[in-house]
Amino acid sequence: MQFIFNLFRLIRDFPLNDFSVYMDGVKHTLTDNPYTLKFFDYYNYPPAATLFFYPFTLSPIDTAETIFTIISLSSLFLSLFLLYKITHSKFSPYWLVPITYLLFRFAPTRLTLTLGQINLVVLLLILLAFYWRKSWLGGISLGLAFILKFTPAFLLLFFILKKQWRVIIGFLYTVILLHFLAILVFGWDLTFYYYTQVLPRLLSQTGFYTMQRTYMNQSLTAFLGRLGIFDTYHAIVKLILVLPLVWFTARKKLDFATYSLFLIIMTVFIPTFAWQHHYVFLIPAIFILSLRHWALGISAYVLLTFTIGPSFPGYPNPLIHSHLFLSSLLVLFLGSRYYPNHKSIRGVP
Template sequence: MATVLQLAPLLLALSVIARLAWTYLLPNGANFVDLHVYLGGAGALNTPGTLYDYVYADQTPDFPLPFTYPPFAAVIFYPLTLLPFGVVALGWTLGIMAGLYGLVWLSQRILGVDGGHRSAMAFTAVGIWTEPLRSTFDYGQINVLMVLLVLAAVYCTRDWLAGLAVGVAAGIKLTPAIAVLYLLGVKRWRAALWAILALAGTVALSIAVIGQQARHYFTDLLGDAGRVGPIGTSFNQSWRGALSRILGHDAGYTAPVLIAVAATAVLAWLAWRALASDAGEPDRLGLVLVVALLGLLVSPISWTHHWVWLIPLLVWLLQGPYRYLGEARALGAGWLVLILIGVPWLLSFAQPSIWETGRPWYLAWAGLIYPAATVVTLGWIAALRLRFPGGKRSCQYRAP
């Protein structure tokens, strides 16, 4: 371990160089389709009333990509439309790398890890090549920033600033709004209120700037998963996506999906109780991870790049309060292997079309991989309360 930490700066430099070479030297190293959507949608503000009519199809003729984000996102992205796309794409790529390092560093600070910057460098060097980050780089996605803002809220002791981080993140992309459950669960009432107010502020600002298109989003388009993409593709690792592949059609929120969602919610509640009842210091990272994993499974669509939360999960399993348990190390190793291989990505080569939900049973069940691994992880966390009844279960961190 000491040798790895000593080599961490070199490993990170090589990893960054290799990723940039992959992006810019290989024919299909990156297409930045989502970044094109961000900027294209923002650019549509120049023509009033066209924001949610915009679609990007230059590289995706079989799947024209509409602007599906809250109107505040278009306002935030608009200044980037004034720059050449190539400049924005390079800055975005470097920003993802810096953000990845930031979320690892924040995860360690929340845990109280005092291993210096080398440990964060090592995690970042490896994290660049995991499936959630590979797809983030390929598409030019924004999820690293979303996770970073939520972790900043967890780390920050000032309620107004923590709430502002969550509210702004939710204003750009709705999924971080589930972090309000974390704030309520740890009884940070003022931070939760600030988050709601900040989100409301983003809505008010977007209506003031954009007008009718902003109102159209919140009254007509909000919650329409059909605009986001094909539910049944292997890249969708939510319960709805996984069960749709098994059933052979979009399961919607019918009984099988609702049962899975309800069972996951109960399991997440038990996992929360297990961590919250520890006699030691509150496990803030573990608690927010329970909420994030729940959100990933109950969302109608959780693309593989939404699963950036698996990087803080690895930090928690391998460096957190339960790292001395063999099960924690085994889960950490299992998740690491899983996301380095990229099973949903491999399965995508076997699906005839992203729009076809039906497939052979063995491919359908294999596509259950992220939900199944998440259930195992939450179940293990929940079982900690039974394994260590009535006492302090975690251990204090000692620097390597």
């Protein structure tokens, strides 16, 4: 409770920097082109995502920040509840109280909340996609997650392999409908500009300046950049590393434990940028490891919490600068090697 109190006091005294980018982006979407401007940072979300952020601009900024934070906290609670339900966990529900506390203290969670990031909402939608995997609702959830963060599109591979076509069709309908609504509200030109100018620029940022400019980027791309591998060579090496990893993971039994491994690949290996707050998407993998043995879960938690804070901007060692990425590799290995014994997890249809 102390953390929640401090969080709302922080909202009162300081702006949520990333949330302020959402608000500025929406306001300029209504009047001009937000993609040609820089606020606290660049607004890199498609017009379809602006539909989600727009209602927050109708309130004073302090009120909007409070509402958004409550939504994020609720998403975290619901995500934990879904993890408990999906895995058919045998431990007492009372254990959810200390687990909730640990998740509040989890460094990526704290960073997500204090910046005003959308990650916890996306995490909830991703878990709902699995929970509703036999209905259209799963596709709608995954489609909404994709609109807010493009990386969940990688999870389509999981549902394709499982031949759960309702999820795929629901995803496509949701994405098409939201883009159509965005075109009606904001105009065709803005959507066209985003997909022909903004998105290609984001995907092509694999040069020296982009890949080495910040310690906060803990992706495979950033790790390769710290090793001096850029541009075309980077693309080749990344394919050599990622394709076998995806193939190996996809060969496992397609249950929730494997789904959690897909989340690690989605977060760390696929995108150009994996900011430290994105590591909230590894929470399901930590939860699964805890079901195998509490020591595995605690080890993963400690690796991803107590290695995220210290920064060594003046230290040239790429291993130190990429310590969180390397920790995620270990979590991926542990998740691949130590599956839970629960048949309800491993055999979930």
